[in-house]
Amino acid sequence: MTFALEITGLRKVYRGGLEALKGLDLTVREGDFYALLGPNGAGKSTTIGIISSLVNKTEGQVRVFGYDLDTQINEVKQHIGLVPQEFNFNQFETVLQIVVNQAGYYGVPRDLAKERAKKYLTQLGLWEKRNDRARTLSGGMKRRLMIARALLHEPKLLILDEPTAGVDIELRRSMWDFLTRINKEGVTIILTTHYLEEAEMLCRHIGIIDKGQIIENTTMKSLLSKLNIETFVLDLAPVEKIPAITSATMRVIDDHTLEVDVAKSAGLNSVFSELTEQGCKVLSMRNKANRLEELFVTLVEQGRDRKESVTHGA
Amino acid sequence: MAHKMQNPIHFTALKTIWIKECTRFLRIWVQTLVPPAITMTLYFIIFGSLIGSRIGEMGGVSYMEFIVPGLIMMSVITNAYSNVASSFFSAKFQRNLEEMLVAPVSNITIILGYVGGGVARALLVAVIVTLVSGFFVDLSIQSFGLILLTVLLTATLFAMGGLLNAMFAKTFDDISIIPTFVLTPLTYLGGVFYSISLLPQFWQTVSQFNPIIYMVNGFRYGFIGVSDIAPAVAITVLLAFNVAFFLLAWWLLKRGTGTRT
Numbered sequence: 001m002t003f004a005l006e007i008t009g010l011r012k013v014y015r016g017g018l019e020a021l022k023g024l025d026l027t028v029r030e031g032d033f034y035a036l037l038g039p040n041g042a043g044k045s046t047t048i049g050i051i052s053s054l055v056n057k058t059e060g061q062v063r064v065f066g067y068d069l070d071t072q073i074n075e076v077k078q079h080i081g082l083v084p085q086e087f088n089f090n091q092f093e094t095v096l097q098i099v100v101n102q103a104g105y106y107g108v109p110r111d112l113a114k115e116r117a118k119k120y121l122t123q124l125g126l127w128e129k130r131n132d133r134a135r136t137l138s139g140g141m142k143r144r145l146m147i148a149r150a151l152l153h154e155p156k157l158l159i160l161d162e163p164t165a166g167v168d169i170e171l172r173r174s175m176w177d178f179l180t181r182i183n184k185e186g187v188t189i190i191l192t193t194h195y196l197e198e199a200e201m202l203c204r205h206i207g208i209i210d211k212g213q214i215i216e217n218t219t220m221k222s223l224l225s226k227l228n229i230e231t232f233v234l235d236l237a238p239v240e241k242i243p244a245i246t247s248a249t250m251r252v253i254d255d256h257t258l259e260v261d262v263a264k265s266a267g268l269n270s271v272f273s274e275l276t277e278q279g280c281k282v283l284s285m286r287n288k289a290n291r292l293e294e295l296f297v298t299l300v301e302q303g304r305d306r307k308e309s310v311t312h313g314a
Numbered sequence: 315m316a317h318k319m320q321n322p323i324h325f326t327a328l329k330t331i332w333i334k335e336c337t338r339f340l341r342i343w344v345q346t347l348v349p350p351a352i353t354m355t356l357y358f359i360i361f362g363s364l365i366g367s368r369i370g371e372m373g374g375v376s377y378m379e380f381i382v383p384g385l386i387m388m389s390v391i392t393n394a395y396s397n398v399a400s401s402f403f404s405a406k407f408q409r410n411l412e413e414m415l416v417a418p419v420s421n422i423t424i425i426l427g428y429v430g431g432g433v434a435r436a437l438l439v440a441v442i443v444t445l446v447s448g449f450f451v452d453l454s455i456q457s458f459g460l461i462l463l464t465v466l467l468t469a470t471l472f473a474m475g476g477l478l479n480a481m482f483a484k485t486f487d488d489i490s491i492i493p494t495f496v497l498t499p500l501t502y503l504g505g506v507f508y509s510i511s512l513l514p515q516f517w518q519t520v521s522q523f524n525p526i527i528y529m530v531n532g533f534r535y536g537f538i539g540v541s542d543i544a545p546a547v548a549i550t551v552l553l554a555f556n557v558a559f560f561l562l563a564w565w566l567l568k569r570g571t572g573t574r575t
Binding site: 052053054056073074077078080082084086088089090091092093097101102104105106107108109110149153 | 324326327329330331333334337338341404405408409410412413414415416417418419570
């Protein structure tokens with residue numbers, strides 16, 4: 001199997017002693033759509049910084065499509081397209097100048113770069129803005145410009161550090177469609193995000209990083225299957241007395257809304273039976289869409305508990 | 315598809331950086347090309363015409379003819395330095411330097427690209443100032459080769475100086491400290507306005523340690539055929555400084571000083 005990215009024993013100690021990465025191991029298969037999640041300060045951006053050679057590592061090995069970062073840095077760089085978290089283009093240059101110049105740094109001749117610029121700027125809805133200075137673009141356009149810029153040398157691995165931060169829902173969805181399309185065309189994508197819904201919608205594999213280590217690296221499917229409790233929100237017709245439910249954990253939100261946590265194995269029948277017996281009519285029901293968020297918080301907490309018990313044990 | 319770039323100098327990338335740099339200073343021509351023309355015109359009028367006519371001859375030529383090469387060189391030094399210092403520091407500050415750092419652009423290519431931009435601006439300013447001087451004096455040329463060589467080596471050296479300054483700079487203030495406290499005094503004391511033979515022996519010896527003396531004199535020799543310093547010595551000193559600055563810039567960029575975490 002070919003790996004787009006193989007990281008082993010990656011450590012980073014910043015000047016001043018902060019150990020941002022503590023022997024991180026990570027593999028991403030070719031063609032994958034991989035989500036790297038973690039709380040703020042977990043080490044996501046440091047990891048991306050090292051892969052894209054903006055941050056010098058302290059220890060460990062990084063290989064991109066089999067090329068070693070230490071000995072084959074040019075090959076590694078050629079295979080990666082980076083979309084950083086913060087806007088880092090020259091605000092005074094035009095959209096076209098920014099993308100064509102970036103292609104030039106990768107050795108793409110100017111004529112070919114212009115051809116590709118037309119292709120990617122059109123796909124990302126920026127071609128009409130090609131002669132506008134970057135500083136005049138909206139936030140969403142700037143994000144798309146960074147994606148176009150990262151694709152001009154047609155990398156096999158695209159790394160996006162929170163690409164949809166501050167982007168409205170409609171635009172976010174169009175960016176998801178675009179990323180899904182290029183992933184299907186063969187580009188491996190690694191994405192960090194704070195929107196867990198985004199990771200759930202797009203990614204096949206997921207890695208959770210906390211305090212400089214990977215605490216979970218699995219398929220999205222198997223991660224979600226770990227959720228054995230689901231939360232439902234029930235809207236009730238007006239009732240005189242708030243009903244009591246014994247077959248599930250219940251929380252009263254207001255006089256006509258309940259939140260119930262139901263074990264997947266238990267099902268919802270008993271909850272409905274109890275409500276019917278007490279004369280309550282359920283008008284509507286919806287699944288509370290924070291399943292992954294809950295799981296994420298649980299995993300991070302479990303990881304920290306494990307570390308603490310190891311530390312205290314020692 | 316990946317485009318292989320195995321040579322230490324990546325020509326497509328080099329051309330890209332150079333075009334980007336030239337586009338930058340041409341876009342802001344009011345800030346980059348007009349001021350030297352105005353400043354030098356004032357120097358020509360005040361020092362050359364008004365005061366110069368009272369001074370008489372220096373180095374066997376009229377005072378105006380004597381100071382023109384020095385003033386051209388002064389513009390070259392200032393413009394080469396400030397172009398790279400401000401452009402590289404802005405790229406670092408706005409983080410768009412990362413565009414180059416993530417790409418397979420060698421450190422040598424980055425240095426040559428930025429320095430090339432600084433040299434292009436310096437040469438363009440030199441041409442503008444030379445044209446302006448044409449209104450005040452008929453310039454004679456003794457050795458066009460020496461003029462070209464001196465101006466090129468000087469522009470390259472100060473463009474690299476600006477690059478080094480920008481690498482270490484953490485704030486915009488840091489890129490004006492060296493020009494104000496080092497470059498300006500060295501230039502004014504570098505034989506632009508006077509022949510060092512006018513100085514007492516002690517100060518003549520001290521002046522030998524000012525690298526700008528060699529540049530101004532080498533350049534002046536190319537025009538009027540008179541110099542305080544032998545042209546061969548001037549060129550050797552310039553070459554030595556160029557090599558030293560280049561090696562230092564290359565080493566610092568390789569280490570990631572001021573550019574990588």
